[in-house]
Amino acid sequence: MIWDIVIAVAAAFCQLVTALLGWRITMNPLNPNDPKQRKKRMLYHAMFVSAGLFGVAFIGLAAYRTPRERAHFMFETGATYLGQSSAPSWASGTGERRAEFMMIDKPLAFNVWHENIGPGVASEVKIYKATFVEPEISPISENDSLAQFEEMKAVEPPKSLGTVIKGQRGYATASGPVLSPEDYNNLVYGRRVVYVIAELSYTSQAAR
Numbered sequence: 001m002i003w004d005i006v007i008a009v010a011a012a013f014c015q016l017v018t019a020l021l022g023w024r025i026t027m028n029p030l031n032p033n034d035p036k037q038r039k040k041r042m043l044y045h046a047m048f049v050s051a052g053l054f055g056v057a058f059i060g061l062a063a064y065r066t067p068r069e070r071a072h073f074m075f076e077t078g079a080t081y082l083g084q085s086s087a088p089s090w091a092s093g094t095g096e097r098r099a100e101f102m103m104i105d106k107p108l109a110f111n112v113w114h115e116n117i118g119p120g121v122a123s124e125v126k127i128y129k130a131t132f133v134e135p136e137i138s139p140i141s142e143n144d145s146l147a148q149f150e151e152m153k154a155v156e157p158p159k160s161l162g163t164v165i166k167g168q169r170g171y172a173t174a175s176g177p178v179l180s181p182e183d184y185n186n187l188v189y190g191r192r193v194v195y196v197i198a199e200l201s202y203t204s205q206a207a208r
Contacts (some may be wrong), residue, residue: 004062006016006084007058007061007062007158009181010058010064011055011058011059014052014055014058014156015055017051017168018048018051018052018055019048022048042122050171051169052115054059057161070118070119070120070150070204071116071118071119071120071121071122071164071166071202071204072116072117072118072120072195073114073115073116073122073164073200073202074114074115074117075112075113075114075115075198075200076112076113077110077111077112077196078110078113078114078171078175079101079110079111080101080109080111080162080173081100081101081102081103081106081108081109082100082101092163099140099184099187099188101186102179102187102188104179104180104181104184105178105179105180106178106179107131107175107176107177107178107189108131108133108175108176108177108178108179108183108194109131109173109175109176110131110174110176110194111171111172111173111174112129112172112173112174112194112196112198113169113170113171113172114127114161114169114170114171114172114200115167115168115170116164116165116166116167116168116202117166118166119166120204121163121164121165121166121204122164122202122203122204123162123163123203123204124159124163124201124202124203125160125161125162125163125164125200125201125202125204126158126159126160126200126201126202127158127159127161127172127198127199127200127201128149128152128153128156128158128159128198128199129159129172129173129174129175129196129197129198129199130148130149130152130174130175130176130196130197130198131175131176131184131194131195131196131197132144132145132148132149132176132194132195132197133176133177133192133193133194133195134186134192134193134194134195135185135192137184137192137193137194138191141193141195142195145195146197147196149197151198153199158201159172164202172198174197175195176194
C-alpha cells in the first residue's frame with residue numbers, strides 16, 4: 001500500500017516539474033542566439049525531458065502493479081467438539097450433555113475458519129490463535145485476553161498455512177485451558193465468558 005502511494009506521488013511530482021518548467025519558459029523566454037542563455041536553455045530542455053520520462057516510468061509502474069490484486073480474508077468461528085446435535089449451542093443436549101461443544105477434562109477449543117475472498121494469492125500465511133476464559137465481557141477482560149495473547153505469541157511459533165489461493169477455505173484450532181467441572185458450569189451458567197483471538201499474517205502478491 002505504501003509503495004502505491006509513493007509511486008503516485010512521484011508521478012504527480014514529475015508532472016508538477018514539467019508544468020513549472022513550461023510556465024517558466026513561457027513567462028521568461030530565453031534567447032537562443034544569446035551565448036549566455038544557451039546553456040541555461042539546454043539545462044531547461046534536459047530537465048523537461050527527464051521529468052517527462054520519469055513521469056511516464058512511474059505511471060507505467062503504477063499500471064503494472066494494478067492488476068496484481070490483493071488477497072482478503074474472511075473469518076468465522078465454529079465448534080471443535082461436536083455432539084449429537086448438528087448445530088451446537090449453549091442449550092444443546094440434555095442434563096449433563098448440555099453445551100456439547102465443551103468437554104470436561106479437555107481443552108476449551110474453537111475452530112477459526114478462514115477463507116481468501118480476494119482475487120489475489122496469499123503466500124507465507126501464518127496464524128496465531130488462542131482461547132481465553134474471562135470473568136465478563138468488558139474492556140478489562142478484553143485487555144487481559146490480549147495481553148495473554150501477546151505473551152503466548154512471544155513463546156509459541158505460529159501455525160504455517162503455506163499458500164492460500166482465491167476461494168480456498170481452511171481452519172486452525174484455537175485451544176485454551178483444560179476445563180474442570182467448575183469451569184464448565186461457570187461457562188454454561190454465564191458466570192464466565194470466552195474470548196477467541198486469532199491473528200493471521202501473509203504476503204500478498206501486490207505487496208511485493
